[in-house]
Amino acid sequence: MTEPGTGSDLQNVQTHAEKDGNHYKINGSKIFITNGHTADLVVVVAKTDRSAGAKGVSLIVLETEDAVGFRRGRNLKKLGMKGSDTAELFFEDVCVPTANLLGPEEGQGFYQLMKQLPWERLMIGVTALGFIDFAIAETVKYVQDRKAFGKRIMDFQNTRFKLAECKTKAELLRSFVNDGLARLETGELDAATASMAKWWGSQMQNEVMHECLQLHGGYGFMMEYPIARLYADSRVQMIYGGTNEIMKELIARSLDV
Numbered sequence: 205m206t207e208p209g210t211g212s213d214l215q216n217v218q219t220h221a222e223k224d225g226n227h228y229k230i231n232g233s234k235i236f237i238t239n240g241h242t243a244d245l246v247v248v249v250a251k252t253d254r255s256a257g258a259k260g261v262s263l264i265v266l267e268t269e270d271a272v273g274f275r276r277g278r279n280l281k282k283l284g285m286k287g288s289d290t291a292e293l294f295f296e297d298v299c300v301p302t303a304n305l306l307g308p309e310e311g312q313g314f315y316q317l318m319k320q321l322p323w324e325r326l327m328i329g330v331t332a333l334g335f336i337d338f339a340i341a342e343t344v345k346y347v348q349d350r351k352a353f354g355k356r357i358m359d360f361q362n363t364r365f366k367l368a369e370c371k372t373k374a375e376l377l378r379s380f381v382n383d384g385l386a387r388l389e390t391g392e393l394d395a396a397t398a399s400m401a402k403w404w405g406s407q408m409q410n411e412v413m414h415e416c417l418q419l420h421g422g423y424g425f426m427m428e429y430p431i432a433r434l435y436a437d438s439r440v441q442m443i444y445g446g447t448n449e450i451m452k453e454l455i456a457r458s459l460d461v
């Protein structure tokens with residue numbers, strides 16, 4: 205999806221695919237593509253009709269092996285999430301059979317994405333809960349062990365209250381994403397609910413990482429402690445999959461009918 209000039213405003217993608225006999229010729233570029241450096245099958249969001257806005261967007265599957273004109277750019281250096289690569293992709297007159305169009309006809313891409321994105325957004329909420337659970341468990345272990353002023357860090361009321369707040373956030377998020385998963389199973393997961401799981405889950409995740417790192421003192425800033433990596437990896441959860449501002453926009457749209 206994402207391009208150097210457009211992320212949130214997905215309708216504005218510039219990558220385009222022109223029909224040429226029984227092939228499409230793809231031109232354009234993408235950025236921030238997770239696993240783009242290693243992927244050998246890429247679903248490209250491209251305009252098949254540049255005058256039709258969202259209705260001109262299609263999804264085209266590209267097998268990258270031997271694809272002439274396809275090039276991977278930099279493996280981008282990131283603040284966190286270093287376990288997966290994040291790439292630039294370039295397409296210069298890349299020929300793809302028209303049979304690689306995803307779906308029965310052109311112009312369905314935007315709607316196909318709108319159907320799939322709620323799933324991705326709920327998964328970001330689920331991931332947030334995984335981070336939170338792990339961070340709380342690590343922090344409890346740490347504050348039970350570490351001592352200051354002759355007592356365990358765990359015994360300070362501030363520590364107890366902060367951890368109680370974190371645990372409450374975890375359990376509220378668990379209830380919400382469990383409900384979202386149940387709705388996903390029955391096909392009832394709507395865009396607004398998935399957006400809530402994404403923005404609120406990632407917001408809680410970042411708040412919890414902040415508090416848990418603080419409770420580690422200076423050690424929390426050291427990469428040898430898991431909380432440092434959890435903190436760094438958390439930030440992007442508020443950005444990818446649609447920014448949290450866009451999530452709130454989608455929720456507001458569901459109210460303003």
Ligand SMILES: Cc1cc2nc3c(=O)[nH]c(=O)nc-3n(C[C@H](O)[C@H](O)[C@H](O)COP(=O)(O)OP(=O)(O)OC[C@H]3O[C@@H](n4cnc5c(N)ncnc54)[C@H](O)[C@@H]3O)c2cc1C
Nearest residue numbers: 205206210211212236237238440443444445446447449450
């Ligand atoms: C590690 C990582 C992995 C990623 N993986 C992928 C991937 O696999 N595939 C993919 O397609 N993309 C991927 N992305 C891209 C990601 O989805 C975009 O970065 C994101 O959607 C935001 O787009 P942008 O960066 O262009 O920001 P912009 O759209 O330029 O937004 C900049 C700021 O303006 C705000 N803003 C924009 N529009 C509005 C509005 N209407 N109202 C209020 N505020 C607004 C945004 O919320 C943000 O704060 C990834 C990004 C990262 C960092």
